[in-house]
Amino acid sequence: LLKTQRTDEGWVQVTSLPMILTAVPLWSIGGASALLLLTVPSAAIAALAARRLARQLGASSGQAAFWLVGLGSPVLFYSADFWEHGPSIAIALWVLSLVLGMADGDGGRRDLITAIVTGALAALCVTLRSEVALSFGFIGLALVATKVERSRLTSRLPSFGLAVASFAIMSAVWLRFESPKLGTVSRGTRTSGQLGQAGLDVGPR
Numbered sequence: 001l002l003k004t005q006r007t008d009e010g011w012v013q014v015t016s017l018p019m020i021l022t023a024v025p026l027w028s029i030g031g032a033s034a035l036l037l038l039t040v041p042s043a044a045i046a047a048l049a050a051r052r053l054a055r056q057l058g059a060s061s062g063q064a065a066f067w068l069v070g071l072g073s074p075v076l077f078y079s080a081d082f083w084e085h086g087p088s089i090a091i092a093l094w095v096l097s098l099v100l101g102m103a104d105g106d107g108g109r110r111d112l113i114t115a116i117v118t119g120a121l122a123a124l125c126v127t128l129r130s131e132v133a134l135s136f137g138f139i140g141l142a143l144v145a146t147k148v149e150r151s152r153l154t155s156r157l158p159s160f161g162l163a164v165a166s167f168a169i170m171s172a173v174w175l176r177f178e179s180p181k182l183g184t185v186s187r188g189t190r191t192s193g194q195l196g197q198a199g200l201d202v203g204p205r
Contacts, residue, residue: 016084016128017178023082035082042086043070043079049093056100069093088128092135095122102159103152115159119166126167127174 019038026034047070054062069075078086098118105111126133143149153160 017174018124018127019082019084019087032082036080039079039082039086041079042090043075046070046073046075046086046090046093049090049097052097053093053100056097056104084128088125088132091121091125091128092132095125095136096139099160099163102156102163103149105156105159107156107159111156111159112162115163116166119163119168120170122163122167123170123174126171127178 022038023035026037047066050069051062051066054065059065075086075089078089095118098114098121102111102114102118105114122136126136143153
């Protein structure tokens with residue numbers, strides 16, 4: 001199979017530890033069908049996040065975003081297979097929504113708790129699909145480069161600083177446990193290979 005890698009005494013197709021850890025008990029209970037309990041809900045969760053994001057950005061109801069993401073995007077197809085794409089997209093959209101919520105918050109205790117949760121979710125998302133880190137990075141650079149958004153970030157610096165710290169800590173935790181379990185961090189190898197290939201394609205394009 002494409003992207004299947006040899007690891008110690010077995011073969012690994014799913015390349016993220018969270019998916020494997022949650023899949024093992026589900027498989028033992030209900031076989032292959034039970035694995036869809038991890039991915040099928042991701043379409044609805046992503047659609048709810050899209051609706052919330054649309055409302056935060058000024059939409060009146062966000063219903064269009066809900067149906068577009070839930071039924072009119074690849075998330076629908078990703079959710080029908082045991083793959084990291086659906087859950088990672090759903091988590092990424094909620095991370096963005098939570099970040100916007102912190103920017104509009106008052107910096108109180110609730111925002112600090114939200115910051116910890118947001119950082120942990122972002123780390124989980126990057127663990128599922130490491131290339132999402134690039135998206136988060138570019139979005140962060142865009143916010144810093146925009147004067148209005150930069151002022152909002154600096155006014156909530158403790159919250160965002162805590163979110164970054166939570167992300168760094170949880171990313172390190174996942175990395176620490178993933179490498180021994182899978183033998184190698186195959187996601188990083190895959191992503192670096194894709195980036196290298198993309199760089200080679202720039203010339204011909």
